[in-house]
Amino acid sequence: MLETLFFDLFAGLSIVAGIGVVVSRNTMHSVMFLILCFFNASGLFFMLDAEFLGIVLILIYVGAVMVLFMFVIMMLEVNVAMLREGFLQYLPLGGMIAVILLVEFIAAANSGVFTADVHATAAHLAQDVNNTKEIGKVLYTKYLLGFEVAAVILLVALIGAVVLVIRERKDAKYQNINAQVKVRREDRVRKVRM
Amino acid sequence: MSAMDMAIQAGIWALEILAIAAPVALSVAYITYMERRIIGWVQVRQGCNRVGPAGLLQPLADGLKLFLKETIIPTQANRVLFVAAPLLSLVPALIAFAVVPFGETSLFGIWGHPHVMAVSNLNVGLLYVMAISSLSIYGVLMAGWSSNSKYPIVGAIRSTCQMISYEISMGFGLVTVMMLAGSLNLADIVHAQAGGLLHWYMIPLFPMLLVFFISGCAETGRTPFDLTETEELVSGYYTEYSGMWFATFSLAEYGAMILISLLTSILFLGGWYAPIPALDVIPGTVWLLGKTAFLIFVFIWFRATFPRYRYDQMMRLGWKIFLPWTLGWIFVVGLFIYTPGLDGIINFWLAWR
Known part of the structure; x- marks a missing residue:
């Protein structure tokens, strides 16, 4: 009973937050709603005994990705009137996709797989099963290749970002911080006998 | 039930x-x-x-x-976020304490075996602390943005850059602790360091202890890294705050300082164990809080000793020194664990082998 209650709480709040992301006028508020949404999603992970995934969701998405998002949005000047332009032009296409998705979700919800009782009766892992260890074992044995490929793709993205950003201007003067840090008192202070 | x-x-x-x-x-x-x-x-x-x-x-x-004192809200500020920002920075600082084990007790022998004194003895405690402490950025960012004023926003941007940069080296430093302890549970990490001073992780992971503690200074914005709240910025992201909301920010900052000190004692300084096993007759909580108090003293000592970092120096320390250092130490620890011949040296600290 309690579990269903918590599930409804997390699921409901994440839907409300999702609507908030789209509806709120202030982009900063949208970002805050998205963060709330991530929190509730991680709550759902916790209820499925996947505490590692829940925490990692907060650590990566809320702690790192959304901070950078917010950073960019803070710098942007958002013009609401500009955003409204062409609203009617995109409405038919957007509305059609929304309706199709709605029908699909309702069909999926009514298919009998996702009833509230099913969730409540799902077998829980034993108390001593360590979720982190289990994920580690699977990731480094069964799915090793996929895991490594993902790692290489991320590495490529990382190097790409560095390559795009790195440039040294010849006409600018740079400070040599190593030399600055290595400075000792003898280099700067001279004792003068008066 | x-x-x-x-x-x-x-x-x-x-x-x-x-x-x-x-x-x-x-x-x-x-x-x-x-x-x-x-x-x-x-x-x-x-x-x-x-x-x-x-x-x-x-x-x-x-x-x-x-x-x-009166709480002043600037007319041009975003009221909702302006009021929410101090709470957003205080809440993460407090809820991170939920997994900190303050010691072990059998309640004067009433319980058969000792229980860990923590609100929640979470299996992923270390990750939880990392995740929660990374949330304190939002309070700072929101405060800077919602004040709608130039000094707070510059302070908030500096602060965010600093926190993001040092969180990475902090996280990698903790990976080495996980490698030795074989667990993410904070109580298990302390148990792995049982048996006196030589078993504490500050011996094999001494560089990581330094990285973690200095990064902790940067995370909390303490002195060598307090360029986010300098005089030149009129105290940075909380320029516009007054009264209780201002006090909430400092409550969060000092709370984070206590948390970093507690974590350093738990992860590197043997948690609630005494330096010599014979001294374990003194309750573990006393040892843990004593170590924490000493580390808080070190924070204050830093403040009285070191001059402030310049922005580019701060960035260099985080990205060019700490990050390679931590990555290198992960490599070294991994090498010692899995190379036949070398593993004899590190077996002394490996709880899971």
Whole structure:
């Protein structure tokens, strides 16, 4: 009973937050709603005994990705009137996709797989099963290749970002911080006998 | 489980939360007092000594003063986020304490085996602490943005850059602890360091201890890294705050400082174990809080000793020194664990082998 209650709480709040992301006028508020949404999603992970995934969701998405998002949005000047332009032009296409998705979700919800009782009766892992260890074992044995490929793709993205950003201007003067840090008192202070 | 049981359980949880939150708030008040006294002592002056005996009532007087001050909200500020920002920075600082194990107790022999004294003895405690402490950025960012003023926004941007940069090296430093302890549970990590001073992780992971503690200084914005709240920025992201909301920010900052000190003691300095096993007759909580108090003293000592970093120096330290250093140490520890011949050296600290 309690579990269903918590599930409804997390699921409901994440839907409300999702609507908030789209509806709120202030982009900063949208970002805050998205963060709330991530929190509730991680709550759902916790209820499925996947505490590692829940925490990692907060650590990566809320702690790192959304901070950078917010950073960019803070710098942007958002013009609401500009955003409204062409609203009617995109409405038919957007509305059609929304309706199709709605029908699909309702069909999926009514298919009998996702009833509230099913969730409540799902077998829980034993108390001593360590979720982190289990994920580690699977990731480094069964799915090793996929895991490594993902790692290489991320590495490529990382190097790409560095390559795009790195440039040294010849006409600018740079400070040599190593030399600055290595400075000792003898280099700067001279004792003068008066 | 009946409704009665649930009510009792909820009551116990509320008491546990109070038993941590109230001492944290109180010790924040007295850390500000100790900070002023210690810095006064370092700088050969008195510090606060007028209110009450030896100035001991000074924190209460300060609290009362802040409480009675008017909270000003600038007209151009975003009201909702302006009010929410101090709470957004205080809440992560407090809820991170939920997984900190304060020791082990068998309640004077009533329980058969010792229980860990933590609100929640989470399996992924270390990750939880990392995740929660990364949330404190939002309070800072929101405060800077919603004030709608130039100094706060510059301060908030500096602060965010600093926190993001140092969080990475902090996280990698913790990976080495996980490699040795073989667990993410904070109580298990302490158990892995049982058996006296030589078993503490500060011996094999000494560089990581330095990285973690210095990164902790940067995370909390303490002195060598307090370029986010300098005079040139008129105290950075909380320029526009006054009264209790201002006090909330400093409560969060000092709370984070206590948390970093606690974590450093738990992860590297043997947690609740005494340096010599014979001294374990003194309760573990005393040892843990003693180590924590010493580390808080080191924070204050730093503040009295070091000049402030420049922005580019701060960035260089985080990205060009700490990050390669931590990555290298992960490699070295991994090499020692899995190379035949070398593993004999590190087996002494490996709890899981």
